Amino acid sequence: MSTSDIAPDARDTALQEKALAERLASLWATPRGILGALSTVDHKIIGRRYIVTAFIFLLLGGVLALAIRIQLARPENRFLGADIYNQVFTVHGSNMMFLFAVPVMEAFGVYLVPLMVGTRNIAFPRLNAFSYWIYLAGGITLWAALALDMGPDIGWFAYVPLSGPQFGAGKRADIWAQMITFTELSALAVAVEIVVTVFKQRAPGMSLDRIPLFVWSMLVTSFLIIMAMPAIMVASTTLILDRLVGTHFYNPAEGGDVLLWQHLFWFFGHPEVYIIFLPAVGMVSSIVTTFARRPIVGYLPLVLALFATGILAFGLWVHHMFVVGLPRVGESFFTASSMAIAVPNGIQIFCWLATLWDGRPQFRTPLLFVVAFIITFVIGGLTGVMVASVPLDTQVHDTYFVVAHFHYVLIGGAVFPLLGAVYYWYPKIVGRMMNERLGRWVVALLFVGFNLTFFPMHILGLIGMPRRVYTYGPEMHWGGLNLFVSLSAVILAVGFVLFFYDAIRSAFSGEIAPENPWGAPTLEWATSSPPPSCNFERIPVVSGSYPLWEEPHALSVATGLRINRRELLVTSISDASPQARESSPRNSIWPFLAAIASTVMLLSSIFSPWAVVWGSVPIAVTLIMWFWPKGTPEDIS
Amino acid sequence: MRSGFKPLLGAVCAFPLSGCIGWQSALSPHGAQSGSLLRLIWLFVVVCAVVWILVIVVLAVALFRRRPIGNEPPLLEPSRESRLNGIIAAATVMTVLVIGTLTLVSFVATRGLDSADENVLTLRMRGFQWWWEITYLDASRPDRIFLSPNEIHVPVGRPVRVRLSADDVIHSFWVPSLAGKKDLIPGRDNAITFTATRPGVYRGQCAEFCGLQHAHMAFLVIAETPQSFEAWRRSQIAEAASPSNDEEKRGQSVFTVKACAACHTVRGTSASGSLGPDLTHVASRRYIASGLLETTRGSLAAWIADPQTLKPGSNMPSVPLSSDELRDVSAYMASLK
Numbered sequence: 001m002s003t004s005d006i007a008p009d010a011r012d013t014a015l016q017e018k019a020l021a022e023r024l025a026s027l028w029a030t031p032r033g034i035l036g037a038l039s040t041v042d043h044k045i046i047g048r049r050y051i052v053t054a055f056i057f058l059l060l061g062g063v064l065a066l067a068i069r070i071q072l073a074r075p076e077n078r079f080l081g082a083d084i085y086n087q088v089f090t091v092h093g094s095n096m097m098f099l100f101a102v103p104v105m106e107a108f109g110v111y112l113v114p115l116m117v118g119t120r121n122i123a124f125p126r127l128n129a130f131s132y133w134i135y136l137a138g139g140i141t142l143w144a145a146l147a148l149d150m151g152p153d154i155g156w157f158a159y160v161p162l163s164g165p166q167f168g169a170g171k172r173a174d175i176w177a178q179m180i181t182f183t184e185l186s187a188l189a190v191a192v193e194i195v196v197t198v199f200k201q202r203a204p205g206m207s208l209d210r211i212p213l214f215v216w217s218m219l220v221t222s223f224l225i226i227m228a229m230p231a232i233m234v235a236s237t238t239l240i241l242d243r244l245v246g247t248h249f250y251n252p253a254e255g256g257d258v259l260l261w262q263h264l265f266w267f268f269g270h271p272e273v274y275i276i277f278l279p280a281v282g283m284v285s286s287i288v289t290t291f292a293r294r295p296i297v298g299y300l301p302l303v304l305a306l307f308a309t310g311i312l313a314f315g316l317w318v319h320h321m322f323v324v325g326l327p328r329v330g331e332s333f334f335t336a337s338s339m340a341i342a343v344p345n346g347i348q349i350f351c352w353l354a355t356l357w358d359g360r361p362q363f364r365t366p367l368l369f370v371v372a373f374i375i376t377f378v379i380g381g382l383t384g385v386m387v388a389s390v391p392l393d394t395q396v397h398d399t400y401f402v403v404a405h406f407h408y409v410l411i412g413g414a415v416f417p418l419l420g421a422v423y424y425w426y427p428k429i430v431g432r433m434m435n436e437r438l439g440r441w442v443v444a445l446l447f448v449g450f451n452l453t454f455f456p457m458h459i460l461g462l463i464g465m466p467r468r469v470y471t472y473g474p475e476m477h478w479g480g481l482n483l484f485v486s487l488s489a490v491i492l493a494v495g496f497v498l499f500f501y502d503a504i505r506s507a508f509s510g511e512i513a514p515e516n517p518w519g520a521p522t523l524e525w526a527t528s529s530p531p532p533s534c535n536f537e538r539i540p541v542v543s544g545s546y547p548l549w550e551e552p553h554a555l556s557v558a559t560g561l562r563i564n565r566r567e568l569l570v571t572s573i574s575d576a577s578p579q580a581r582e583s584s585p586r587n588s589i590w591p592f593l594a595a596i597a598s599t600v601m602l603l604s605s606i607f608s609p610w611a612v613v614w615g616s617v618p619i620a621v622t623l624i625m626w627f628w629p630k631g632t633p634e635d636i637s
Numbered sequence: 638m639r640s641g642f643k644p645l646l647g648a649v650c651a652f653p654l655s656g657c658i659g660w661q662s663a664l665s666p667h668g669a670q671s672g673s674l675l676r677l678i679w680l681f682v683v684v685c686a687v688v689w690i691l692v693i694v695v696l697a698v699a700l701f702r703r704r705p706i707g708n709e710p711p712l713l714e715p716s717r718e719s720r721l722n723g724i725i726a727a728a729t730v731m732t733v734l735v736i737g738t739l740t741l742v743s744f745v746a747t748r749g750l751d752s753a754d755e756n757v758l759t760l761r762m763r764g765f766q767w768w769w770e771i772t773y774l775d776a777s778r779p780d781r782i783f784l785s786p787n788e789i790h791v792p793v794g795r796p797v798r799v800r801l802s803a804d805d806v807i808h809s810f811w812v813p814s815l816a817g818k819k820d821l822i823p824g825r826d827n828a829i830t831f832t833a834t835r836p837g838v839y840r841g842q843c844a845e846f847c848g849l850q851h852a853h854m855a856f857l858v859i860a861e862t863p864q865s866f867e868a869w870r871r872s873q874i875a876e877a878a879s880p881s882n883d884e885e886k887r888g889q890s891v892f893t894v895k896a897c898a899a900c901h902t903v904r905g906t907s908a909s910g911s912l913g914p915d916l917t918h919v920a921s922r923r924y925i926a927s928g929l930l931e932t933t934r935g936s937l938a939a940w941i942a943d944p945q946t947l948k949p950g951s952n953m954p955s956v957p958l959s960s961d962e963l964r965d966v967s968a969y970m971a972s973l974k
Contacts, residue, residue, distance in 0.1 A: 394817025
């Protein structure tokens with residue numbers, strides 16, 4: 001059926017199910033070929049690209065981690081020299097934070113949020129496409145720099161003056177700062193899309209108290225991004241200005257202040273941890289609900305805990321600066337706030353435990369990851385309480401104790417739920433199941449390998465080993481524990497390799513997944529696996545928090561959307577009552593070209609400030625083409 | 638001068654020269670501050686361990702307890718939900734109490750770390766890439782001021798206040814066996830106080846990443862009896878020992894004529910550079926190059942011959958010397974007790 005056969009205002013009520021599916025498929029389709037791939041705005045394709053790219057960066061970052069462990073396995077090892085080691089640990093940290101952890105969480109949001117709220121595409125889909133290309137460019141920049149031996153060597157928090165013009169020679173620190181600009185730009189774009197999608201595109205009937213917890217967590221995360229990322233963009237931009245055009249923001253000799261950098265960085269850097277952790281919390285809530293076979297206990301406390309964590313996250317950045325010599329009163333305040341954040345996190349743990357207690361746990365791989373998560377994350381949270389104490393922190397700050405602590409929080413607290421989420425949503429995304437037996441091996445290897453690798457680091461820190469040292473002398477007696485840690489890291493690595501093997505193999509030979517393989521309650525399971533390009537042929541209408549449990553046989557649907565253009569439903573913020581039909585943008589090559597133009601400008605500006613001037617011309621051209629008015633009315637109530 | 642030095646050497650040699658377990662460890666405190674910090678660490682560890690075990694027990698029971706048969710998502714009974722919510726609320730109240738207590742304990746411990754003693758010994762410490770310059774101050778007697786790079790001597794039992802500053806990048810003072818850490822920040826002045834309670838050799842290391850050789854930026858704190866400390870102080874205030882044989886004499890002239898004197902000072906000679914460590918008593922210190930090598934004539938020669946292999950990126954350049962000159966200058970260095 002071609003477009004010409006359809007009246008301009010034809011509605012979906014005019015077609016039978018099969019004809020409607022075909023019509024919508026051709027309307028929302030991504031054309032074949034490279035041009036189609038570069039111009040798609042389908043949130044599922046972009047989300048999938050994000051996820052795959054982020055996991056490739058995880059793999060690369062893991063290789064660097066193993067290089068670090070080889071270097072530290074023995075005293076005075078010569079596997080990596082000081083210069084290479086400093087690049088390796090900086091790129092490992094920057095890569096894991098900026099190119100893996102934050103993007104992969106956002107990627108799951110990009111893929112899942114529109115499905116979970118029952119809409120057809122994410123808000124601002126062209127911005128979404130742009131954000132992916134910018135992210136990819138930033139990632140390639142960092143890794144190309146490392147390959148060319150000009151990788152940043154200043155640590156992932158790039159303290160001035162070490163990263164400043166006087167001590168950071170060459171272009172290494174500029175590469176780092178510009179990589180920040182790329183990834184923060186893409187993060188901000190995705191955050192805005194998710195906020196608008198959640199606020200305005202929820203299925204009719206999905207009032208605030210029926211939003212799935214994963215969607216809540218992505219919403220809070222997006223607000224954290226919107227409020228935290230500007231601080232780091234200001235920081236990285238002023239650093240580049242200091243380095244390239246001779247400003248003195250961070251030069252004490254000219255009235256600048258080196259601590260200003262630390263305040264700006266950690267005002268972003270601490271919320272960053274929760275930007276990574278909160279989506280993981282949402283994943284855990286989803287998995288616990290499905291596999292405990294029971295609605296979550298304490299929905300309201302869980303949502304409030306997300307908000308409390310999000311707000312407190314902005315009040316404790318100074319606990320990264322307890323040894324810089326701040327006034328006592330300030331330190332006491334930040335001790336109290338850092339301790340206080342344990343309370344909302346405790347509430348979440350209690351709610352999950354209560355749900356598991358009262359439910360009927362089914363021990364499938366995603367739930368096993370949640371169990372591994374609870375055991376390890378609670379350790380990370382408790383060591384977090386320790387480092388929140390100023391006097392205690394003066395002993396463990398910048399030692400391997402802290403290295404152990406944040407890996408417990410980030411791997412135990414975020415990567416375990418993330419891998420559980422991969423096993424959980426893989427059938428929806430790929431259309432095939434991952435292997436349950438391999439999955440159990442993956443959980444076991446990662447859990448054992450992780451704890452054997454990182455627990456001894458607490459002790460290493462207490463017996464005096466500072467972080468970021470490329471070697472140590474035999475007289476320090478750290479050799480035995482370090483060798484143990486390095487050998488344990490092999491177990492961890494085997495676990496990850498097995499995970500990648502399972503994920504790749506299952507894409508080709510996994511069991512075909514039905515619509516709802518786990519019997520889960522939320523809307524993403526109400527469509528086929530993988531979902532059609534329009535997500536839902538008819539927009540679902542929900543009347544409870546667990547629509548597929550409450551109406552297991554057939555969901556109510558909303559009709560009346562046009563079928564000669566991409567259209568989705570806009571609903572009100574609080575009770576999600578329908579307000580308008582909104583056209584959703586078509587595919588476009590311009591976001592890709594705009595990303596190329598931005599990349600050229602940002603990279604050239606490292607070498608000449610004038611690039612900002614001439615580089616903005618192509619950006620302006622691509623943006624004008626991107627936003628070229630279509631000449632048709634947009635919203636129709 | 639030599640004779641006053643011997644008892645000191647004896648006292649120092651009573652401790653193993655290199656690498657005792659615990660010379661750089663928060664777990665083996667030898668100072669007032671590190672002692673109270675270790676008690677705090679243990680308190681937190683015990684409380685946290687109890688909390689963790691409780692969570693794990695509840696998790697295990699929640700997962701494995703016996704349940705009535707059935708497989709459908711259960712219908713929710715309001716009374717049951719409110720009971721579960723009550724349990725969550727109770728656990729939350731417990732959390733608040735534990736967290737509140739730990740916060741108060743932490744505040745109290747912070748106060749205890751300040752020592753307002755009249756009899757405090759004040760030092761000035763400046764961090765450089767990658768070594769430490771320690772200045773022993775004496776407000777009333779400027780002629781008693783001296784520099785002691787990478788090695789601090791303190792009398793046991795007397796509080797020591799170290800004023801910290803940096804001129805290049807941020808460094809961090811950390812001697813875990815004696816106290817916690819404090820950063821040295823360009824443009825700011827910090828200070829840390831510690832009191833060694835037992836004689837011994839304690840190692841400190843830069844804890845804030847400061848560039849290429851961050852790993853090799855260590856120093857020693859040697860706590861000794863007040864008598865030994867005063868003897869050491871007198872010996873350090875004195876000018877450098879004069880060369881006692883021809884080899885050392887030739888070494889001294891190499892040192893003052895070649896590039897060495899441009900960066901290093903040896904008081905009592907014409908060498909008065911200030912970019913590198915003061916070498917007036919270099920051989921009296923246990924390590925050279927900020928904890929990299931134990932001080933021997935051989936290690937001095939190796940360091941002078943090729944610093945960039947031993948500590949790549951160090952600001953010490955390789956100065957072209959003939960093998961005779963190298964032998965002479967290392968003999969001279971080794972004589973600067």
